[in-house]
Amino acid sequence: MSTHHDALETRTPAAREAALLAALPTQVAHAQKNSSAFAASLAGIDAQQICSRAALAKLPVIRKYELLAQQQAQRAVNVFGGFAAIGFGKAMPRVFASPGTIYEPEGARADYWRMARAMYAAGFHEGELIHNCFSYHFTPAGSMMETGAHAIGCTVFAGGTGQTEQQVQAMAELKPAGYIGTPSFLKIIVEKAAEMGVALPSVRKALVSGEAFPPSLRDWLAERGIAGYQCYATADLGLIAYETSAREGLVLDEGVIVEIVRPGTGDPVSEGEVGELVVTSLNPDYPLIRFGTGDLSAVLPGTCPTGRTNTRIKGWMGRADQTTKVRGMFVHPGQVAEVVKRFPEIARARLVVTGEMANDQMGLQVEAQPADGLAQKIGEAVREITKLRAEVAFVAPGSLPNDGKVIEDARTYQ
Structure with missing residues (x-):
C-alpha cells in the first residue's frame, strides 16, 4: 500500500x-x-x-x-x-x-x-x-x-x-x-x-x-x-x-x-x-x-x-485580529502597519497597551536605531493615525517576540 x-x-x-x-x-x-x-x-x-x-x-x-x-x-x-x-x-x-x-x-x-x-x-x-x-x-x-x-x-x-x-x-x-x-x-x-x-x-x-x-x-x-x-x-x-x-x-x-x-x-x-x-x-x-x-x-x-x-x-498559533479598544477608540493592526510603512528605519513594531481599563496607556516598541527626532516623528504618526498618544521606545533588532502579535493588551482587569 x-x-x-x-x-x-x-x-x-x-x-x-x-x-x-x-x-x-x-x-x-x-x-x-x-x-x-x-x-x-x-x-x-x-x-x-x-x-x-x-x-x-x-x-x-x-x-x-x-x-x-x-x-x-x-x-x-x-x-x-x-x-x-x-x-x-x-x-x-x-x-x-x-x-x-x-x-x-x-x-x-x-x-x-x-x-x-x-x-x-x-x-x-x-x-x-x-x-x-x-x-x-x-x-x-x-x-x-x-x-x-x-x-x-x-x-x-x-x-x-x-x-x-x-x-x-x-x-x-x-x-x-x-x-x-x-x-x-x-x-x-x-x-x-x-x-x-x-x-x-x-x-x-x-x-x-x-x-x-x-x-x-x-x-x-x-x-x-x-x-x-x-x-x-x-x-x-x-x-x-x-x-x-x-x-x-x-x-x-x-x-x-x-x-x-x-x-x-x-x-x-x-x-x-x-x-x-x-x-x-x-x-x-x-x-x-x-x-x-x-x-x-x-x-x-x-x-x-x-x-x-x-x-x-507550525499549525494554529492564535488569532490575527488583535483589534482592541483604548480610551474608547478602536486600534487595529492595520494602523500599526501604517505607522511602520511611513518609516523605513523601523524593521518591526509592537503596540503594547498597559495600565487599567479607563486609565490605559499605549507604548510603541520599535526595532530601529535611535536617531534625533525619530521618536517624536513616530509618535506624531501614531497620534495622526490612531487619534491616541503613544510612548515610543527603541528596542534592539530581532528582540520583539516572533508570535505574530502586533498589538499586545497587557492591561490589568479588576
Whole structure:
C-alpha cells in the first residue's frame, strides 16, 4: 500500500510551485468572470499578469468579516455575496451555514473539500469503516469528512454529535477502524466506554479537527491504543494543512496557495516569522483569492520526513485580529502597519497597551536605531493615525517576540 495519497505529494518543490503559479492566472480570470464579488474587487487587474507570488501579494486580501458583510448586504439577491461561481441545482448539491451567518456552497465534484489527503495521512485506507462524529447539520464538517472518506473508498457511519452511549454501542457493534471528529468528543466517548465496561478494540486511529489538539491529549489517546492526527480546514476553503506520522508541523494541501502576511496587512512576512494565513483556493466553484483566515501560523524550514515535499506550517498559533479598544477608540493592526510603512528605519513594531481599563496607556516598541527626532516623528504618526498618544521606545533588532502579535493588551482587569 502506498505511503502517500498520490504523486502530487512527492513532487519537487520547484515542480509544485510551477504548477500552482501556472494555474493562478486561470483561477483569477475565472473568479473575475464568474464571481461578481471578485469582478468588483479585482476590476482592472490583468489576470495573466498574476503569475508570481509577488504579483499575487499585490491583490487585496478578502477577510471573513468582509465576506460576511457582502453576504448580508446581498441576501435578497445573492446569499453568497457574489463569491460563489455556481448556483443552486446539480452543481451545488448542498448549502451549509456557519456562525455569522455565513453561507457556504458545496460543489458536486468528488472530494469537494479535499479531505481525502488528510485521512490517508492519518492511516485510513480503502475498505475501512470510519465513525464520523462531526456535525451533519448547518456546518459542513460532517460532509467535509464524509466526502473525503468516500474518495479513498471508505464506508462512513454518520454518528454526528451527542448521544455518547449510543456512539459507544455503535462502535462496539460496527467495529470501525477509526474515528473522525473533535478530539474532546473522542475523549468523552473513550471515557464513557470505560465507564460502561465496553471495549472498543477496533478503534486504533483518529483524524481530529475543529479545536486544539494538545500533546497531552494526543498522548492520552495513544496510551489507549489510538493514534490521533490533526488537520486544519475551514468551511470556506476546505483542507489547508494536515499532520503526518512525522508529527512535525502540518503539511500544506496540494490545492491551495498559502501566504503568511503581517496581521492587518496583505504584506508577506519573512520565512519563519509568525503572521496571518492567507489562502488562495484553486476550487473553481468557490474561487477565493487571497482569503484571510484570521489564523496565525509560521512556515517551518525543510520538508517532512515522510517524503511529502510541500511546505509545512507550525499549525494554529492564535488569532490575527488583535483589534482592541483604548480610551474608547478602536486600534487595529492595520494602523500599526501604517505607522511602520511611513518609516523605513523601523524593521518591526509592537503596540503594547498597559495600565487599567479607563486609565490605559499605549507604548510603541520599535526595532530601529535611535536617531534625533525619530521618536517624536513616530509618535506624531501614531497620534495622526490612531487619534491616541503613544510612548515610543527603541528596542534592539530581532528582540520583539516572533508570535505574530502586533498589538499586545497587557492591561490589568479588576
